[in-house]
Amino acid sequence: MSTTERASTETDTADITTPADTAADTATPETAPETAAEPETDADGDADGEAEDLGELMWADPTELVVGINTRTEVRLSAHFVADIRERGVREPITVRRRDDGALVVRKGQRRTRAAVKVGLPRVRVLVEAALDPAEADRHGQIARIVDQLGENNHRAGIADHEEVAAHQELLELGLTAAQIARRTRTPAARIRQTGRVASSEIAARAMARYKLTLDQAAVISEFDDGTAEGIEAVKALTVCAAREPNRFAHAAQRARNDREDRRLLADAYAEARAQGLTLLRAASGGADGEQDSEEHPTAQPLTELRPHVKDPQYTRLTAEDHQDCPGHAIALEVQRNWSGAEPTVETIAYCLDPAAYGHAPFYGRRPTSTEAAATKSEEELAAEKEAARVERKRVIDGNKAWDAAVPVRREFLKALLTRKSVPNNAALFIATAMASGGHELRKAFEGGNQLACELLGVEVPSGWYAGKPNPLLRLLENAKASKATQVMLAVALAADEASLHRNSWREGNAGRNPRAVAYLNALKAWGYTPTHVEELVIDPDTEAPTSESGNQADDEGISDIEGEQTTGRPVAGSAV
Numbered sequence: 001m002s003t004t005e006r007a008s009t010e011t012d013t014a015d016i017t018t019p020a021d022t023a024a025d026t027a028t029p030e031t032a033p034e035t036a037a038e039p040e041t042d043a044d045g046d047a048d049g050e051a052e053d054l055g056e057l058m059w060a061d062p063t064e065l066v067v068g069i070n071t072r073t074e075v076r077l078s079a080h081f082v083a084d085i086r087e088r089g090v091r092e093p094i095t096v097r098r099r100d101d102g103a104l105v106v107r108k109g110q111r112r113t114r115a116a117v118k119v120g121l122p123r124v125r126v127l128v129e130a131a132l133d134p135a136e137a138d139r140h141g142q143i144a145r146i147v148d149q150l151g152e153n154n155h156r157a158g159i160a161d162h163e164e165v166a167a168h169q170e171l172l173e174l175g176l177t178a179a180q181i182a183r184r185t186r187t188p189a190a191r192i193r194q195t196g197r198v199a200s201s202e203i204a205a206r207a208m209a210r211y212k213l214t215l216d217q218a219a220v221i222s223e224f225d226d227g228t229a230e231g232i233e234a235v236k237a238l239t240v241c242a243a244r245e246p247n248r249f250a251h252a253a254q255r256a257r258n259d260r261e262d263r264r265l266l267a268d269a270y271a272e273a274r275a276q277g278l279t280l281l282r283a284a285s286g287g288a289d290g291e292q293d294s295e296e297h298p299t300a301q302p303l304t305e306l307r308p309h310v311k312d313p314q315y316t317r318l319t320a321e322d323h324q325d326c327p328g329h330a331i332a333l334e335v336q337r338n339w340s341g342a343e344p345t346v347e348t349i350a351y352c353l354d355p356a357a358y359g360h361a362p363f364y365g366r367r368p369t370s371t372e373a374a375a376t377k378s379e380e381e382l383a384a385e386k387e388a389a390r391v392e393r394k395r396v397i398d399g400n401k402a403w404d405a406a407v408p409v410r411r412e413f414l415k416a417l418l419t420r421k422s423v424p425n426n427a428a429l430f431i432a433t434a435m436a437s438g439g440h441e442l443r444k445a446f447e448g449g450n451q452l453a454c455e456l457l458g459v460e461v462p463s464g465w466y467a468g469k470p471n472p473l474l475r476l477l478e479n480a481k482a483s484k485a486t487q488v489m490l491a492v493a494l495a496a497d498e499a500s501l502h503r504n505s506w507r508e509g510n511a512g513r514n515p516r517a518v519a520y521l522n523a524l525k526a527w528g529y530t531p532t533h534v535e536e537l538v539i540d541p542d543t544e545a546p547t548s549e550s551g552n553q554a555d556d557e558g559i560s561d562i563e564g565e566q567t568t569g570r571p572v573a574g575s576a577v
Helices: 019-026 079-088 110-119 139-154 161-173 178-185 189-200 202-211 215-223 229-244 246-275 370-375 379-417 427-437 440-447 451-457 472-477 482-500 515-526 533-539
Strands: 056-060 094-098 104-108 124-129 329-336 345-352
Touching: 079 110, 104 110, 104 124, 110 124, 161 178, 161 189, 161 202, 161 215, 178 189, 189 202, 189 215, 202 215, 202 229, 215 229, 215 246, 229 246, 246 329, 246 345, 246 379, 379 451, 379 482, 379 515, 379 533, 427 440, 427 482, 427 515, 440 451, 440 482, 451 472, 451 482, 472 482, 482 515, 515 533
Parallel strands: 094 124
Antiparallel strands: 056 124, 094 104, 329 345
């Protein structure tokens, strides 16, 4: 047994006199207060019990400790935990009991003991508890051990994320760098970077503490703390989504990122167009500040709907080049996205502000002019039609933006799904149904070399089926077991259905409802994916659309603007359309 070092806590109180003692000594029978003698209490507050033995604190060689029976049967020693023990030792004493032969048996602290042995610590602090009465050692001792070990682990509360952020911020203010914090606290560097971003954003840190957001959510919110009005609106929307619909937070975050990138792209494009002296319209999807509002030009039409002159044959195309010198020439700009890996681009849409006035005609034939149409309708009917068109246009714009945001989130889910140790339930049935359907989804995927399936599985993406070399999926199948083969087949089937979806899938209605798309999204839901409303419309076109009145306002959950004002009733980004 190792040499012990004991610390005495005894204090000589024989010569200490308190004011109460002096008063008692000088009191006479007539003046002494009538007080009942208080019973002595033990450490647990029992009036008639004996003082409990607090045990003995000592040093011990961890290699000489005996790890006894423990309710934790699987001991997990993370690399960061072991490194922390190596650097700072075991700070919390290991609880032990002395066996009849003198050996110290670990009751609480199995992981600390094993880590100390692993890193070669010469000694650790141990608290030697008093031995049980031999008559009670067997049954009562085992009961006490199990209850203690369960209680120590079940009732342990980890530090909250917002508390960790505050602690790391204090360490930064005390002069430690992020790298030093990571090393000394044995925290992954990526997490330190996250806490640092949150700590540097007062609005994100406050939202995190107030609404119990996760560190990941708060780190995303900190991205948008840029001092702009759009940034503050994004922070509000993301906070509401995190509190109300946390499963859709990734969609809301992607929508906010897309919106931010769209604003940047459009601002640059409109600035360049203004420098060229072009007449600018606000596209249906919205644009940057400074361009004219298309509402000021109700007669404006895109050139794709026009032919040069009424005398020209139908379907004669009016090109932007031919229209350059028309007094009504104007342009609008829109951001276009595709999911083949290309970056978003800004598309120029050419308009004529007043086709009838400048001699143009409808591309598909003669249609009544606005004057002719107006002559047959009342002002109320025209106003109602205009409002209905505006509402529908906004619905389509919001739906398209929500769909664009959902695509990368859905594909990240697919990647995670295909990296699981086992395929999900009913995977074989899903694959068999896809093959038996014989639809164009699989055929198109085969003809393209299963490009999306390769991307989802993290292998080289071929240029096509005739790429001049074997498909990368074949390498995954070399000597593959049945489970691996099923995973690859599932990837092919899922990727085929995923690639067949498009921006208009959510508004095709019952008439254009695609059974494969319905089966695909229903399968994802069953396997843990939370679809947005536009994805739900693919499954059921009659799904009721959420509105600001139906619960997307921040104050529905008692969430007010974290800067003191009430949040607006605007839809939550990425989830309210």
